[in-house]
Amino acid sequence: MTPPGGPPEPNGTARTLIVTNDLPPRPGGIQAFVHGLAMHRPPGSVVVYAPRWPGCEAFDGRQPYQVVRHPGALMLPLPAVARRAARLVRLHGIETVVFGAAAPLGLLAPTLRAAGARRVVMLTHGHEASWARLPGPRQVLARIGAHADVVTYLGEYTRGRLERVIDPGKLARLTPGVDTTVFRPGAGGAEVRKRLGLSGRPVAVCVSRLVPRKGQDVLVRAWPRVLRAVPDAVLLLVGGGPGRRTLERSAARLGGSVRFTGPVPWTALPAHYDAGDVFAMPCRTRLGGIDVEGLGIVYLEASATGLPVIAGSSGGAPDAVRHGETGLLVDGTSVEQVAAALVELLSDQGRARAMGDRGRAWTTREWSWPLVAGRFAELLAP
Structure with a gap:
């Protein structure tokens, strides 16, 4: 684990904190999506707060962004997670917080704004579209969305589900990218x-x-x-x-x-x-x-x-x-x-x-x- 700390980048790039349960080496499409977003930001401008996973030490050491690992394998919007995330906001002069998945960690948004974050961006995936269908989860999702500046969606299917719960003016399309130099014919x-x-x-x-x-x-x-x-x-x-x-x-x-x-x-x-x-x-x-x-x-x-x-x-x-x-x-x-x-x-x-x-x-x-x-x-x- 890379220890938290360090001033904002001297080139003036605002630091971004990504709070997520989904990051390699844990396998999965959302994990690759979040990792790709962090990889394509200016080096040193991103801090990622994510759970521990077998092999994470070796993975973290190879990245151009800083990773702070939570002690456990799952993060929930509980006081201990909120305190650690808020500390990172203060230590790094974070201006923008990105939630790798809006539900449920987006419930931490008010705490992180109080710690100094000025902007909150929340990514959504298939499970948020599912939450939008159910009465109890739908209310939680509406509460989460109320604290966001931007809520992303993958395509028209997910947008159609989310706009019933979240202000359509906050919705913006953001899909995963594909590294066509890695995924290519003749790749082995x-x-x-x-x-x-x-x-x-x-x-x-x-x-x-x-x-x-x-x-x-x-x-x-x-x-x-x-x-x-x-x-x-x-x-x-x-x-x-x-x-x-x-x-x-x-x-x-x-x-x-x-x-x-x-x-x-x-x-x-x-x-x-x-x-x-x-x-x-x-x-x-x-x-x-x-x-x-x-x-x-x-x-x-x-x-x-x-x-x-x-x-x-x-x-x-x-x-x-x-x-x-x-x-x-x-x-x-x-x-x-x-x-x-x-x-x-x-x-x-x-x-x-x-x-x-x-x-x-x-x-x-x-x-x-x-x-x-x-x-x-x-x-x-x-």
Whole structure:
């Protein structure tokens, strides 16, 4: 842990404090989003206050921003967290506080304003859109939003949910960015294929946490249909999660045509995307809309790697895919639709390659980190 302290930057760059539960080395899309925002600010202008996570010491030491770790693995809007965050505001002359996720840590905003912060920016993701649907959480979210200067949203789906609860004048679009120099064709997929014995075989890859919303169970159920049309195809499931044992039991009858890698370090993810011919994550909305995909950065990372994508038409996922151009949108609950999309793209290499090329061009043009960093800088300014 880097100890707190130090004066504001001599070049006059106002210091920003990011308060977040989501930061690498903990894996996940929100974690990568928050890290990317901090990385693209001027060196030394950002302090991040985040929970401890295995491997955080090595990660923190490599960053151009300062990280202060909370003693535990989770931060809640409780007095101890409020005191530590307020101390950081005072020590560093913080002018702007960014909450990596508005709910629930945004409840700390009044305390941090009292400590000296002049501006509060709150990021939202899929779970805030879910909170907006439920009476109790909706009231808390309204309270959180009342103390913000800016509340960001990922796309039209999340905006539509949030504007029912938060002043629409505070809402501003801010999406994750994609590093197209890291996620790119030729990022190491050949080595992954060789190591796993997949060279020369058609591969559908899914990179995500193994939970029901992401749809790996539907991929496994659809796989026998895929094998009838593409007998040597392989489904590569990259990631860990509570659903792994159930998925492995379901896939056991399919022999070696379904492979599980388990958790993969963030630095190895580009190579695992690049090991695929098609990316598929047929996400679906669950629990009456409470469990929903906010956007799906994995679709954009796959597109940047030159893969066509198959996405479930759930929540904000359609914002990350151009149906028929960069990939296909399917009903994530339909085994038939998922299987048909997989067969279509695994069988037609020319169409798949053309979609992948268009996807890479689109992410480079509209989702690159320099563009996102510019939008973020505008939101931080008073």
